[in-house]
Amino acid sequence: MEVKVNQPERRSWVEINLDQLRQNYNVYKNHLPADTKIMAVIKADAYGHGDHHVAKYLYSLGCRLFAVSNIDEAICLRESGLEGEILILGYSSPRFAKELVKFDLTQTLVSEEYANALSKTGYDVKCQFALDTGMNRIGLDCNDIDNVVETIKTYSKNLNLTGFFTHLCVADDSEDSSQKFTSNQISKFRIVANRLRNLKLPYVHCFNSAGGMFYIQNEGKDSPIKGIVRLGITLYGYAPDINNIIPNGIKPVLSWKSVVSMVKTVKTGETIGYGRTFKCDKPMTIATVTTGYADGFNRHLSNRGNLIVNGMKAPIVGRVCMDQTMIDVSSIPNVKMGDIVTIIGSDGEEETTADDMASLLGTISYEVLCNISKRVQRYYKSQGLLYTL
């Protein structure tokens, strides 16, 4: 059941701005060729945003295609009542063939060996072949296009094949060599798609967020591969790579917040937290915040980066603990118990993004977002109202 709330009085929570999600979806869609559909990639709990709510909301916007990473995610979504097509992008043991049919899921065929195993189960599982055009992760090897075409033709007879796809691995990089590589991946895929036109498979797709922004526009009028974009990170408001320019109006959907549990003055020479890694070189005002590494707030942020309190940035001091983190609020007036702390998001003039945090950690926004742990409560905001489950 959904409950309306004014202000979450939680220890650590995220707010998902559904109005912004809608805007990202619409702005991105408007940049695509007219007939291109969006397959919303909602694996890993919709990149930490909560897959049930995100999927349901996107469905209300007209989205009918969804992609997840595994069968557990897919079944949970079906059990929550999600309709539309759900593609499982990764491996499921053929032992689950019965469940795949029961929940009307589409399974990726990761190899010919896998296709063979799945067909032997005797279940009429919907499936799509992965093609490997250079990433070397999963799929039929497109260095031998004749073989790929023959394999797909063969299995289209003894499996319920609904399509095939490939994945681009450097579409977010603008270096010449990366652009060449991506164009080559796409052209191998296009050759296969052209040779299999007669099969009239409805789901033929190769573009991720970056591909849909930087490559799909190069496809000709009758290109067989521009029907669908698998949209992940940019749906949530981030660029696939921090150097990418994304369409105007696409902004982060998620904010992460916490509260101050206590404030104290610490004398010169005293230290903060485990390992005594921070030493006060003057009297300092220290606030304790109720979020730690068990919430997905990475411990490598110890003594690095800031949290925002009362519209001002407060440096993290000492080691991030399992459930708590200390910050220096010496230059921020009147910080007190219960004050809201922004971990990701904006407060007044200040803003921290998942990209900022990722840069400090030497990773990407994707990882920061999907590491926000399950005990961090998700709230959904629409037209000024905040809801939770």
Ligand SMILES: *Cc1c(COP(=O)(O)O)cnc(C)c1O
């Ligand atoms: C995760 C994933 C996507 C989405 O990628 P983004 O960069 O987040 O848009 C698309 N396709 C496959 C196969 C994926 O694994």
